[in-house]
Amino acid sequence: MYLDNSATTKISDEVFEEMLPYLKDEFGNPSTLYSIGRESKKALEEARQRIADSINAKKDEIIFTGGGSESDNLAIKGIAFKLQKKGKHIITSEIEHPAVKESLHFLESLDFKVTYLPVYENGIIKIEDLIEAITPETILITIMHGNNEIGSLQPIEEIGRIAHENGILFHTDAVQTFGKVKIDVEKQNIDLLSVSSHKINGPKGVGAIYIKKGVRLVPLIHGGGQERGIRAGTENVAGIVGFGKAAELATSKLDEHAEKLSKIRDEIVEKVLNTIPESYLNGDVNQRLPNLANIRFKAIEGESLILLLDAKGYQASTGSACSSNKLEASPVLTALGLDPVDVHGSLRISLAPESDEFDVDEFVDILSEAVARLREMSPLWNQELDYDGVMCKKHDDCRMC
């Protein structure tokens, strides 16, 4: 059973069928004038309309990109470069996706100033912190809609309102919420929004950015003028067609899926917290994604847990440093103020519409057994171990210390 749908999802049959012709016979370049090119152009524009409809935008406000990370990069660097004469200050949160965070770190190397708003135990920023952070130099607020690790939802409508009252642009990374939580760019005061296809049963390598009419930015990829000169390069027609279909399907069944998935999610959380001692929910109880739960277990390490679950046929993920390429414990969970040991003991379960045949009781049994087994092995479980004295005696080169 695949329980890591926040990482990526499986392409649905409907999406696959819709893409097929464009992988083979309908190979025309949308920029050409003859019939096969016009066919591709038509498919491209239809997909654009579908994306626009799903967030209450206009068709010409949607630009296709190579994915959510590119959209984030384009929004942040594109606005920063465009408005740097006006000011060089940007406001964000402490728990952004690396695509946002690293774009901002890059801008800091070019003398931009960035304020990272704290999130509290529930993983949500406070509006008063935002208001306090605004300066005459502030050109952009970039705060994600839903968090990819803990699922907490930020008050984006209010953030957008405050941005506009102060003449500041508002970008939100909506990669995790698009197709899962209602988005209305008009009502929610959004100027720029990043979305991705592969999180909603569409293909990988395609995303989009919404740019409100009248908002100008500097392109990152220069070339043949595709996507109104904002993103050059021959369009990934098959991917875009698949994305359009996936967006249409997700949006048309958004309420139904949200209701179904949040029910399974709540059942998992309730059963886990009731069955497994010293287990806790991470993030906000109410303001969160319908398809994601993040739970932490005392005294165990997440990679071991993932391996044991995988051996039983369940694929999930963890915020433990030991499972990341960078050997860095999840900055998101750390920002919640959790003890480092608890960060290592976190488990993220993320569902997709096709997860409904999932047997929650069986999963909780297996999870409970795995946690118990690791705790039995752990010197931190049920023991008074003073580990402060042994910290990294022989680990002078440890980058975490």
Added chain:
Amino acid sequence: MDYSEKVMDHFANPRNCRKMEDADGVGTVGNPTCGDLMTIYIKVEDDKIEDISFQTFGCGAAIATSSMITEIAVGKTLEEALNISRNDVAEELDGLPPVKMHCSNLAADGLQAAIENYYETHQS
């Protein structure tokens, strides 16, 4: 994570994983902030490791290296056991992913700490 079959075997079926109540030497190494903490227990007779066990909080590699060192060290003299290196443990496991060599490969350090603890507490 790209673990060898031997690592996966020692992770899934760890040898000698238990707390030893009457240990002659106990060594704890690692850093729970990094995600690995290991305690090695030894029972010593005639300068030889008669019994050895471990408890580990950590990833697959940390558990597998702890398990492996108990197999390597049992029956060895304390002097021989002190010479077991991190590389010896990794080699016996058919290698570890490079990223795991430094932080999770603690077992040799843990054993050394346990032996040092034995010397400290049993010097007459």
